[in-house]
Amino acid sequence: MKKTFIFIGLLSIACASLHAQNKTDIPVYLDDKQPLEVRVQDALKRMTLEEKTRPSYAQGKFSSPGCPRLGIPELWMSDGPHGVRAEINWNDWGYAGWTSDSCTAFPALTCLAASWNPDLAAKYGKAIGEEARYREKDVLLGPGVNIYRTPLNGRNFEYLGEDPYLASEMCVPYIQEVQKNGVAACVKHYALNNQELWRGHIDVQVSDRALYEIYLPAFKAAVQRGGVWSIMGAYNKVRGMHATHHKLLNNDILKGEWGFDGCVITDWGAAHDTYEAAMYGLDIEMGSYTNGLTSESEFGYDDYYLGKNYLKMVKEGKIPMEVVNDKAARVLRLIFRTAMNRQKPFGSMTNEAHEQAAYQVATEGIVLLKNEAAKKQPALLPVAPDQYKQILVVGDNATRNLMLGGGSSELKVKKFISPLDGLKKYFGNRIVYAQGYAAGRPMYGREEKISQAKVDSLRNDAVEKAAKADLVIFIGGLNKNHFQDCEGGDRLSYELPFGQNELIEGLLKVNKNLVAVIVSGNAVEMPWVKEVPTIVQSWYLGSVGGDALADVLTGKVNPSGKLPFSYPVKLKDCPAHFYGEMSYPGDSIKQEYKEDILVGYRWYDTKKIKPLFPFGYGLSYTTYKYSKPVLSAKQMNEGETLSVSVKVKNTGTVAGKETVQLYIGDEKCSLLRPQKELKGFQKVSLQPGEEKEITFTIKPEDLQFFDDRKHEWIAEPGKFKAYISSSSADTQNIVEFEYK
Template sequence: MNKKQFLMIGLLTVTCTCLKAQNDALPVYLDENQPIELRIKDALSRMTLEEKTRLSYAQGKFSSPGCPRLGIPELWMSDGPHGVRAEVNWNDWGYAGWTSDSCTAFPALTCLAASWNTELAGKYGKAIGEEARYREKDVLLGPGVNIYRTPLNGRNFEYMGEDPYLAAEMCVPYIQGVQSNKVAVCVKHYALNNQEVWRGHIDVQVSDRALREIYLPAFQAAVQRGHAWSIMGSYNKVRGVHATHNELLNNKILKGEWGFDGCVITDWGAAHDTYQAAMYGLDIEMGSYTNGLTSEAEFGYDDYYLGKNYLKMIKEGKIPMEVVNDKAARVLRLIFRTSMNSQKGFGSMNSEAHEQTAYEIASEGIVLLKNQSSKKKAALLPIVPEKYNRILVVGDNATRNLMLGGGSSELKVKRFVSPLEGLKKRLGNRIEYAQGYTAGRPIYGNAENIPQSVMDSLRNDAIEKAAKADLVIFIGGLNKNHYQDCEGGDRLSYGLPFGQDELIEGLVKANPNVVAVIVSGNAVEMPWNNQVPSIVQSWYLGSIGGDALADVMTGKVTPSGKLPFSYPVKLEDCPAHHFGQLSYPGDSIKEEYKEDILVGYRWYDTKKIAPLYPFGYGLSYTTFDYSKPAATSKTLTATDSLQISLKVRNSGTVIGKEIVQLYIGDEECTLLRPQKELKKFCKVELNPGEEKEITFSITPDDLKFFDDRQQKWTVEPGKFKAYIAASSADIRGTVQFEYK
């Protein structure tokens, strides 16, 4: 039993003894055998107005209070979503300097999404939830499910790609896994937080269709299927009102239509008005007057919007008691589910099982983008050690600890296996290293300026060594410095920073046998794409990432990841950038999502713009043959379901996993619809020569669109087409059917 649990049990024992002596019965709110709603009602009946309102704002950087008089404990929160952040000081953003707060870093959520493996998503959630529980955290701030709208967004690495269906399917088991430990998720950032530039005030204008079809489905799945216990309100405005206390988002949709019974918690510093916070759905206010970054030097916690001003407005009759009681009830419900839940267990930290889970996610999320071969020359991957005497590894990311930087997702890890270390384990003394470029220190702020003479020297050294090597492995990309993949600032350009494009082109000229490994949470420009024979999209792979990357590159693991977002050839091809500055990043005040529902592959398909690498794309070391798909019927009605089946065969020589995707296109509609939309997928493992049958079930819900003329989801009678695909651009078979 840890100290906090011991003290809590002691406090509850004393409280129960005193109250039992008074009432000769255990208070209902303390009796976990009673229904939770009865416990909440009983607790509210015993609380003063001051105690109810005090539940709704912070008492420290990552803590909000309970009700000490009644023995109701506080809530403790921690940043996620890729690991449990190191302990932060009580009243400022400095690290506390603990020696017991190192964690397992799991791969970034883009990597999880790229695995397309819902079972792994559940294992991810369960493992990180165990680490949060061990650290005595009640709320883990994640997962992030905002849609990937532009490759410049600094926080895309924390999210699950451009498709709402994929994000929904991956976040639900993650949520269930975390909360099985009696740790609440706090799904973020609700909603439309699709950029970091001007994030605190940019006013997003978006159609009802795009809101419902693209930007809200993952949040809805998190609430209605994942049963998330808390949601984080985002910094930005939506239609003129800050999202964290937005009547449409919180009251009408989240708590009204979706029936959310948990807490809306601010992002740190995202509240701006007492009346709106009280009336429009905010339940717990964190980090106000700090913008999430500075200290509480000038303000006390009672100065928060839901502090003394909230209490004053209630006493003046400006805020009804039903609002106060609803807010307090939601916080109590969260406390009873987490910190006051005697079934919550003890958790575990940095276990072999957690490292194995991190490894599995990393190895299944890595995407092989290119692996060119010819009649005269075999593909460079997988690496056959015996073919090479000298292998040169080049790049700052080969050795860099990429758990540092990035903002609130920064992690202090117990163990870090770099890509260079992982490759050396498998390839031994064949490996030589040249840095090639430097990105400077991992800092949160302006990028460090590196003298050009230093960059020239590093580049020239790498190119000279490349000319003498048998194989060159470049490991670069982004690195969580500011203006790269980092909270608080978007990328400044689509191209790679630190002269990496020039370096890659120099390496290829010196030696045509180059494998480029791009470490990032975003697509990057690849002017050298046609020159480099093998390209790997690696993500921020966590503590054990070096081992996973090395195993994929050497063939111990066959790559099976597929892109969760499209790779545009140039930035102007991306829909958010096609319509000019007002569409992204806005005019500093307002922003219009002019691409509407045509986000990601929906845009490229419909506008017939070829991406560099399409959504759902990824190569393997083996090959997969698809049979012709067949449907159980040519028609579908409102009360029916329709099954589509096909067989997939591994026609190669090594075991592998294939992600079979099903898209549906509406052939006839009175409103614009994308050419096709992802509706189902299945990841299947096959031995060489093995064949398996896959069946997808289609219902009328899979055909629906949001009709903003009627303000409801609907499906029109007519012709539809189901596409069986290996990616959004690789259609293996189609089935036509009619909805009547």
């Protein structure tokens, strides 16, 4: 409890200093019974200019200072969105080597998004917040809510999919539950950080309409509904200015239109200019003069942009005092909410409840993409206990610790259950394993080369064993190596790496009973999709992921995950890639989001391009039947709401969970609109034969689009359709209504 002792020491110094000034009463700013803003303003009045500016830049790799003279403690921050990262050294990027910093690894946020279950998002946030609190962290750097624009983005696995409504609904409960622990969530990366290639300088050109309709709603929900206490500024530029100190993004929208009262914190090394950082909304600068990940520098912390040069510009009158006071007040507000919050709980680490939360997210996030029956045979999944004498498990991802690598999301875990471990618990010595392919070690900046002799040897071994097996379970996909699902670089290709496609083809030639489990945070090309009878989209499932995957494959848990992004057949089908290199990845200096608002399913629907697997799609071991939906009225007037109800019945033989999705389409509009947009979803649990009614409320804002000609949200009178769907491409029923 080192921080507790430090805080008590600082508090003693502060009280002694005030006593020497004949002020023996408890200062207002130290009294947590006083309103927050009263405390902030009282502390501000007592601070010198130097004390107001110093908390705005780092004092260590993951710490920024408070005000020691007044007993106001520093802030301690930690990666990341999927677990509390192992302790980093004070002044370099090496791990500190503690024996008490192992954590629970929770599934990647793509898996959470695939659960389509806000209640699980709350459980996730509560558990990870408890671990951050126990480790005495004040700011947890997550969740990530950037929009899935291209399947090549190296950090998509850290985000919540392609749809702003889904991302909004899933991030809000996560944030709220984290912050109940007195730990600030830090929503990232604000904004338009949708690729890792050239992330430090790529200049994104995007319309106001796409900005407001697609890329900002989840951040807005985090602020206005989630009440988030901090936001992380992104590395990239937007319209010529770095996002982390950006007048439009920070001053006009975040702190202006949305009323954000928290701190904007840089991504590590994302600041570039003292005047812009001061004037355009940056509050705490971290990691400058490093690349944010590995390299060190001869510069000291005072050399940061918000360091001595900031103080100098203030003294010279180039930065107004109201800017200084606002920045200092925001940092104080964050400290009072976290480090000086005496009402926060103690937290807890790596306990059974946290593992159970991770398990629930994993099992509800796994998506069954295909499960076709072969001739005269049932579907391959679920696998019955005594169905097969010999089961071959193939693939490097069956045994790899996928909590390693990936950049800042790397985790040191207390427990690691691999997929192979999980399957062996069910099938024991009936399981045979073959690595099949070699992926090498997680490496930053380059790929480890594997010799062709090793590639051939591993493939031949797997194929030979497959010929003798009754069932083959291939567990491959991507991993956390550079140029895959990893910070600092995008994927180089849409296809599976390490010769996996050739391996799958070889396995199919000798055994058609093949289950392909794709572990990834991204869509991948599937040239073998028609030949493989069963395909499962797994994710990075965390500490107990092997148990979760095994329980889904064997039917102990009925899969209920739905894709949080569309799966294109080929890369050119994806809207970011359709318009050529200037759209993605850009020319290394600039890029243009030429698809505008038509991201993900909005593109596939509107352009009538069939995806390989659509947004919101996922199969089950049971079947569901939807009734005809009923509207509360055929007309919706301005300021009113409508409700639409539908009954869903489990018509199969096992219990399951179905996610019912509501999309709204505008039949005629003065501007281009997508065919339909997600505006509601509910996940319902049903026993065999059970039927439940689900009701959605349609609000006027669900009909709106952002008119960038007028810079306002508008719902035009006319006819609308409500689509009741099980995915963006599987509409069960449509009802029409009119808005006046």
